[in-house]
Every structure is written in structure tokens, then in C-alpha cells.
Amino acid sequence: MDEVSRQPNLLRAILKDVWRNKQHFLLLVAAVVSAFCVVWTTHHTRMFVEQRESLMMSRDALNVEWRHLLIEQNALAEHSRVESIAKKRLDMHRPKIEEQVVITN
Numbered sequence: 001m002d003e004v005s006r007q008p009n010l011l012r013a014i015l016k017d018v019w020r021n022k023q024h025f026l027l028l029v030a031a032v033v034s035a036f037c038v039v040w041t042t043h044h045t046r047m048f049v050e051q052r053e054s055l056m057m058s059r060d061a062l063n064v065e066w067r068h069l070l071i072e073q074n075a076l077a078e079h080s081r082v083e084s085i086a087k088k089r090l091d092m093h094r095p096k097i098e099e100q101v102v103i104t105n
Contacts, residue, residue, distance in 0.1 A: 018025050075081070086092040
């Protein structure tokens with residue numbers, strides 16, 4: 001039993017050593033915390049960059065669709081097309097001079 005009691009307790013020895021070198025231990029903890037912060041920040045930065053790229057691609061696709069819709073709208077609103085549809089579907093025609101009435105104040 002004397003031999004067992006003479007052996008130093010490993011945990012107690014580690015704690016004594018850490019207590020004697022407090023500054024070194026605190027620097028180690030600060031370095032580890034800093035490393036985790038760098039990893040966390042890098043991860044979130046990459047996620048935000050990916051999200052930004054996705055949003056920019058969506059924006060570009062919407063801009064292309066908008067341009068196509070404007071072209072289609074302009075094509076559908078052409079005067080000659082409207083006049084042609086009015087004549088064919090609605091049986092409309094330009095009024096003759098005899099049918100025109102001029103209103104004055």
C-alpha cells in the first residue's frame with residue numbers, strides 16, 4: 001500500500017502543471033477558440049457566396065424572361081396586327097367620310 005500511495009495522481013499532476021503555466025494554457029485555449037471561429041466564419045461565407053450566386057442566376061433568368069415578354073407584347077400590340085384582327089374577327093372597318101361626324105364646341 002505504501003507503494004500505491006507514493007505514486008503521484010496523474011490528474012493532480014496535470015492540474016498542477018496547468019496551474020503553473022496558466023498563461024500558456026490560456027493562449028492554447030484562445031488559439032483553439034480562434035481556429036473554430038475561423039472555420040465557422042469560412043463555412044458561413046461559402047454558404048452566403050453560394051446563395052448569392054444562385055440569386056444572381058435567378059435574376060438573370062428573370063431578366064431574360066422579362067425581355068422575351070416585352071418583345072412578345074410589342075409584337076402583339078403592332079398596329080397592323082390589331083387592325084387585321086379587328087377586320088377579320090370583329091368585322092370592323094374604317095368609317096367612310098359620309099359616316100364621320102365632326103363635333104365642335
